[in-house]
Amino acid sequence: MSDDNRLVFVGATDLAGLLRGKSFPASERTSRMRKGVGWTPTNVQINCFNTIAETPFGALGDLALVPDPEARLTLAAEGEAPALDVMLGDILYLDGQPWEFCTRSHLKRALSTLRGKAELEVFGAFEHEFMLRDAVPVPGDSYSFRGFRSAQAWAEPLIAALRHAGIAPDTFMKEYGARQYEVTCGPTMGVAVADQAALLRMLVQDITGRFGHQSSFAPILDPSDVGNGVHIHLSLRDTDGHPVTHDADDPHGLSEPARYFIGGILAHLDQILALLAPSEISYLRLTPHRWSAAFNNLGFRDREAAVRICPVSNLDPAKVAAQYNFEVRACDAAASPHLALAALIFAGAAGVRDRIGPPGVTEDDLSLWPEDRLHAAGMIRLPQSLSEALEAFEASDAVRGWFGADFVKVYADHKRSELKVLEGLDTAEKCARYGEVY
Numbered sequence: 407m408s409d410d411n412r413l414v415f416v417g418a419t420d421l422a423g424l425l426r427g428k429s430f431p432a433s434e435r436t437s438r439m440r441k442g443v444g445w446t447p448t449n450v451q452i453n454c455f456n457t458i459a460e461t462p463f464g465a466l467g468d469l470a471l472v473p474d475p476e477a478r479l480t481l482a483a484e485g486e487a488p489a490l491d492v493m494l495g496d497i498l499y500l501d502g503q504p505w506e507f508c509t510r511s512h513l514k515r516a517l518s519t520l521r522g523k524a525e526l527e528v529f530g531a532f533e534h535e536f537m538l539r540d541a542v543p544v545p546g547d548s549y550s551f552r553g554f555r556s557a558q559a560w561a562e563p564l565i566a567a568l569r570h571a572g573i574a575p576d577t578f579m580k581e582y583g584a585r586q587y588e589v590t591c592g593p594t595m596g597v598a599v600a601d602q603a604a605l606l607r608m609l610v611q612d613i614t615g616r617f618g619h620q621s622s623f624a625p626i627l628d629p630s631d632v633g634n635g636v637h638i639h640l641s642l643r644d645t646d647g648h649p650v651t652h653d654a655d656d657p658h659g660l661s662e663p664a665r666y667f668i669g670g671i672l673a674h675l676d677q678i679l680a681l682l683a684p685s686e687i688s689y690l691r692l693t694p695h696r697w698s699a700a701f702n703n704l705g706f707r708d709r710e711a712a713v714r715i716c717p718v719s720n721l722d723p724a725k726v727a728a729q730y731n732f733e734v735r736a737c738d739a740a741a742s743p744h745l746a747l748a749a750l751i752f753a754g755a756a757g758v759r760d761r762i763g764p765p766g767v768t769e770d771d772l773s774l775w776p777e778d779r780l781h782a783a784g785m786i787r788l789p790q791s792l793s794e795a796l797e798a799f800e801a802s803d804a805v806r807g808w809f810g811a812d813f814v815k816v817y818a819d820h821k822r823s824e825l826k827v828l829e830g831l832d833t834a835e836k837c838a839r840y841g842e843v844y
Contacts, residue, residue, distance in 0.1 A: 421450060421453075421816075423742045423745075428443045430443055438473055440472075444468060447467040451823070472495050474494055494604065509742045516808070524759065525645050526667075527644070528642065528747075529595055532600075532637070533588065554580050564578075577590045625691050629834055637737070652730035665763060668713050668732060670757015671754050672713060674756065678753060684741050687836055689795075691738065692736060694771070700788055702765070703772060708768065711768065714733050739844055748808075752809075766783060827839075
């Protein structure tokens with residue numbers, strides 16, 4: 407097909423965590439990378455259920471969604487599936503300045519803040535869980551060969567597509583939950599960490615769809631079942647690219663900047679949780695004994711910690727330093743990966759700047775601790791609903807400083823419009839609605 411007819415899709419993740427955008431003829435790619443495609447401010451208030459929240463923009467204003475040549479994915483046509491050409495971009499004012507509600511621009515600003523305040527860069531990857539909504543559950547297939555084999559026909563094209571897109575595949579497995587799978591990719595730097603997460607989600611749904619499946623990254627599909635988490639693995643590097651997360655003399659292997667970065671995340675976690683776990687059903691996952699996160703704690707190899715220090719298996723000190731990382735476990739795929747990562751980096755940068763140490767490393771079931779013991783240890787129970795999380799988000803001076811007061815209001819209005827759509831539904835019905843969207 408000629409470039410006059412072949413289409414390129416350019417998009418950005420929005421406040422609902424969805425990839426929205428426009429397409430243009432491939433023959434116009436060069437000019438569109440300069441001028442972009444037109445975008446409407448009120449689009450920011452389209453929630454995940456396709457209703458429009460209260461908007462300060464009305465019918466006014468014009469913006470440009472400008473493709474980034476460094477964030478591109480192409481796939482050749484295969485069978486009845488046409489070729490795919492996707493670019494991620496930034497939403498800008500017509501004079502080229504970043505728009506205050508562009509998720510990718512917020513991430514770029516957060517990375518610049520960390521670089522300027524602490525001379526640090528972020529190296530990391532998102533780890534995703536998802537389910538096939540149409541698959542018939544098979545008893546006993548958790549982590550099994552049978553579970554792997556049943557998915558191999560679409561999993562291998564997925565791995566090939568990831569590799570072709572420049573996303574280094576790491577592992578794929580049949581997860582614990584019925585119909586649940588996990589795909590991980592190798593780490594990368596900066597904005598690409600979130601870009602690759604957005605592209606991975608798109609690829610999973612595109613390729614499983616080609617094989618007749620309905621995949622969903624929704625936080626939880628069945629109130630009685632396990633949930634789908636997103637674990638954000640992070641490590642720090644200096645501006646020359648050298649790893650600076652590990653310190654062999656620390657009891658848990660963390661360097662001073664890594665400890666303060668984690669301390670900043672945990673000190674602000676309740677205030678940014680509405681960005682990390684932004685659906686009403688997200689809070690069904692964030693409860694004790696669901697292998698997610700219910701408290702703002704730092705754990706050593708603890709899969710119920712909000713931030714978990716991950717194990718490394720190589721005894722070579724140089725390789726340990728390169729591999730050493732921690733993961734944030736209080737996130738799911740209803741979140742924009744760009745907004746979630748921006749929030750974590752802003753909080754981490756504040757921790758480094760203000761030398762905020764994390765609470766002591768825990769290896770206990772914190773749900774058994776009384777509130778006074780949690781308080782004495784510097785920990786709290788995280789918000790237990792989206793409404794509660796939004797209240798903490800709106801009340802935070804730090805969040806307003808990082809994202810701007812206008813953004814805070816628009817985001818809160820966006821999420822409350824989502825909650826309004828769900829009024830009158832029971833929990834199972836809410837899970838089903840989100841399952842269709844994500």
